[in-house]
Amino acid sequence: MxxxxxxxxxxxxxxxxxxxxxxxxxxxxxxxxxxxxxxxxxxxxxxxxxxxxxxxxxxxxxxxxxxxxxxxxxxSPDNRNGNPLAAAMATDEATLDDLLEVRMGLECNAAALAAQRAADTDLTMMLKSIGEMEDDLATTDRISTEADAAFHMAVAFATKNPVLIHLMRNFYDFLFIGIKKNLTHMYMDRNALLSVLGHHKAVYQAIRGREPEEAYTAMRTHIQYVQDYFRKR
Amino acid sequence: MxxxxxxxxxxxxxxxxxxxxxxxxxxxxxxxxxxxxxxxxxxxxxxxxxxxxxxxxxxxxxxxxxxxxxxxxxxSPDNRNGNPLAAAMATDEATLDDLLEVRMGLECNAAALAAQRAADTDLTMMLKSIGEMEDDLATTDRISTEADAAFHMAVAFATKNPVLIHLMRNFYDFLFIGIKKNLTHMYMDRNALLSVLGHHKAVYQAIRGREPEEAYTAMRTHIQYVQDYFRKR
DNA sequence: AGAGTAAATTGGTAGTACCAATTTATTAAC
DNA sequence: GTTAATAAATTGGTACTACCAATTTACTCT
Missing domain, CATH: 1.10.10.10 (Winged helix-like DNA-binding domain superfamily/Winged helix DNA-binding domain)
Structure with a gap:
């Protein structure tokens, strides 16, 4: 019963x-x-x-x-009170680069914590989103932003830190609703996406291998790549 | 008319x-x-x-x-949506340690950025808050939370990243309004405060010396110390 | 004294009528 | 045919009434 x-x-x-x-x-x-x-x-x-x-x-x-x-x-997304990032981006001359810098701090740390704490279900989620990205690239020249966000959220969940998870959720809500058009170039650039996919795999391997410093470095490489990509535009 | x-x-x-x-x-x-x-x-x-x-x-x-x-x-004030961290801390079994972990990500990164970008006015602000902490400890066995927050906010301002500044402001609003009583022990423990003061000075020196990796490591030492302090209680 | 039932109190839902603000359609005047 | 004025339609805002749902309080019975 x-x-x-x-x-x-x-x-x-x-x-x-x-x-x-x-x-x-x-x-x-x-x-x-x-x-x-x-x-x-x-x-x-x-x-x-x-x-x-x-x-x-x-x-x-x-x-x-x-x-x-x-x-x-x-x-318009900038007026949404539910998302603190919207407030920050609306009131100041904030840029996508500023946001990526903050991500650098948050997500490298998250990757290191995930390497210490990830459960099997977390690893499965990461692998699933990587699989979705691979499926996308096998048949098209683009990936869905949802698969990308899902990977990063899986890493956040693997930290088991509710504050961090909450902040990361705000990030991805904002990135993909608020300034999605700015990201479109990369999500339709095959070469860039292959690099992103490779970075995700490296992060995943380090987390699965319980190597916090490698996870930190792999995530750093990834976000640095995204930063450089948009700095060139 | x-x-x-x-x-x-x-x-x-x-x-x-x-x-x-x-x-x-x-x-x-x-x-x-x-x-x-x-x-x-x-x-x-x-x-x-x-x-x-x-x-x-x-x-x-x-x-x-x-x-x-x-x-x-x-x-209760902790539940007010005006502060997004309050929402994160209210809905889940979030702890002070979770919050400090997030600070680890954000603030070490901020210290490294500050070492690259701090203006003279930023350095002056850091030095002023260090001075206030020294004054407090010269005459009492405690420091004001405002001086501590002021140091960290000065580091945030030195990053010149509005998103990061906004997030850090939310942190300190929350720390000192939402869970102030949890922090009281440390703010009245002379030995702990002398260590904190030393950490602040080390962070300041690294930033003034334009050494991002040293700033990162000094801030890491500081937050690790605070984490360990509260983990023992 | 304790348990069960009924009544009271509080927010939640529903329906109806009308008001207030805006838009659209119609009519009248030129 | 064009323009201005009026009426009607559409939308959210307010008010009222009745009842439902959840909880508390009061009353009755054992």
Whole structure:
């Protein structure tokens, strides 16, 4: 007899999550109007009150903007309060290079910690994302940003440090939603991607081999490569 | 004739502001239940819908917590979304050690960057905070957390990286507001503080000497010392 | 005194009506 | 045919009412 406690889920929270997912997946683009409350309520078979509550939550978080008489619009990523990096990038003359510099500090350290702590499931996740990247490159000249992010998030999870995981998640949300177009060149440059894939494999090998210093150096090589790639553009 | 445009103010926003003010002024203490929605609606002569909207906004921001059947309560300061680290520390079993591990990544990297980029004003700021710590220890057995934070922030400013500066600011806000009591032991332990002061001086010397690897290693020594200090408790 | 039940209290959901702001469509005047 | 004014439609905002869901309190029975 294996009974698990049932946690009731508020309707407005479920609406919130669905709409948030649509935004994060890019179904509703930045600046685009989403469906009106009445329409969402009918489509989801809930009351307009619940929809309105969910939308208000997304407005408070900065993902959406209300305009009475017009509709509800997706905010530009820079205005999102949920992501501290957006705030940093919006208020100052911050650049992609600045962000990569911070990554250098965070991710090299993370790789070293991962080499000390990775569980088999972590290693499996890293290998899976490497496999996805290989599959992509076998049939196309590009890889999905999701596979790249998944690799780095797998390394973060392997650190078992919740603060670091949270920060890394913010990073990848921001990188791939906020400034995705800046990264497009590299994600469609076959030679660059082969190098990236090689770096990922080197990081993975070092982590699997429980070698923190090698993992640190491999990740450093990787991020330095990305930095140099964008510094040339 | 001086006519100013009249900007209509949403009722729910006015409720939001009034309640937020009461919380920030301490009329409702952390953990305390605020007035029920129905009561607030009657007191403010508005509909419960508007009150509920305002409360939901404060809940989303983390200042309040709903509990169906009980009431609405003021969150503890650690849970406030104004600081992203608070969110990371609240949702998981995160520890001070986790936070120090992340600092290891960020701040060693920052020290190396500072050694490459520090201006005279940056060096002056570091020296000033070291001076304040020395003054404190000359007359008392403790130092102010502000002087310690000021040193680390001076190093961050010396990196000239706005993203890093922003993240570091969040760190020190959180460290000294969120979990200040955990740090008290060290800030009143004379021997520990003498070591910390020595570490700061070593970091400063390396930065002033434009030696990134020495700065990195000195900062690493410092944070490792703090980690070990708290791991013994 | 303890257990069970009922009532009260609180936030959550739903539906309806209307208001406020904006946009679109229609009509009237030139 | 064009422009301006008016009406209608669309969208979010407010209000009200009724009921549901979760928790606490009060009452009754053993």
């Amino acid at each position: 294996n009974l698990k406690p049932i946690k009731p889920k508020r309707i407005s929270d479920q609406v919130f999550e669905q709409v948030r997912e649509l935004i994060l997946k890019g179904e509703f683009k930045s600046g685009q109007q989403i469906l009106p409350e009445r329409e969402l309520a009918v489509s989801m078979a809930v009351s307009r009150t619940s929809v309105s509550n969910a939308i208000n939550k997304l407005v408070t978080m900065g993902l959406l903007e209300h305009r009475q008489g017009q509709g509800t619009f997706v905010s | 001086n006519l100013k445009p009249i900007k209509p103010k949403r009722i729910s926003d006015q409720v939001f502001e009034q309640v937020r003010e009461l919380i920030l002024k301490g009329e409702f203490k952390s953990g305390q239940q605020i007035l029920p929605e129905r009561e607030l609606a009657v007191s403010m002569a508005v509909s419960r819908t508007s009150v509920s909207n305002a409360i939901n906004k404060l809940v989303t921001m983390g200042l309040l917590e709903h509990r169906q059947g009980q009431g609405t309560f003021v969150s």
